[in-house]
């Protein structure tokens with residue numbers, strides 16, 4: 001999947017306030033993560049408020065995750081580590097319209113910062129392995145990176161227990177936050193499924209409610225007041 005949308009050209013490596021890397025798109029004036037800390041944000045929003053929250057309520061196996069925006073692979077790496085530590089099986093499908101060049105992904109400092117022996121080989125495998133194929137990263141974590149735009153990607157119905165909605169902010173990329181797109185994501189979730197995002201805009205909360213989620217506003221990661229979690233009733 002490739003097009004020539006200039007907003008996504010030439011991401012530059014930056015260091016956020018917790019020492020972890022992120023990327024900056026100058027044409028869009030947008031970062032891939034919170035400037036206050038990429039690693040802290042991912043752990044708080046996606047792992048603790050999404051994955052951990054769901055996992056204590058359900059022993060389903062495998063837990064199926066849909067991620068919107070594979071990007072740097074940070075959420076996938078943290079999920080793989082979580083799966084190994086918790087002894088739970090995870091399948092993740094992660095959609096990405098603008099895959100990063102491998103030489104840029106190789107510079108990201110997440111495995112080093114996390115400091116676990118297995119982080120680097122797992123992270124390398126995630127980035128080096130082919131797109132559009134389900135690959136086992138380790139015995140309890142499989143990843144399928146899907147090289148496509150969310151707006152045109154077919155999503156299986158009632159499948160995903162958790163959605164990591166990690167698109168660029170609505171004021172930068174409104175097309176991914178349209179109600180019709182969110183409604184398709186809702187349809188892809190299993191009953192009781194959990195939707196998490198770092199965004200806490202009023203319009204998003206109204207749209208999620210109207211689509212059928214029970215919506216919770218939670219404390220945000222360091223430096224951000226709030227985040228949103230939706231539960232498919």
Ligand SMILES: C[S@@+](CC[C@H](N)C(=O)[O-])C[C@H]1O[C@@H](n2cnc3c(N)ncnc32)[C@H](O)[C@@H]1O
Pocket residue numbers: 008031032033068069070071072073074075095096097098099148149150151166167168169176
């Ligand atoms: C906020 S970044 C987060 C990425 C990732 N979760 C991470 O931790 O690095 C948003 C991601 O969405 C991707 N993206 C942009 N437009 C998209 C689209 N139409 N469909 C799917 N992904 C898209 C971007 O290229 C980027 O990687």
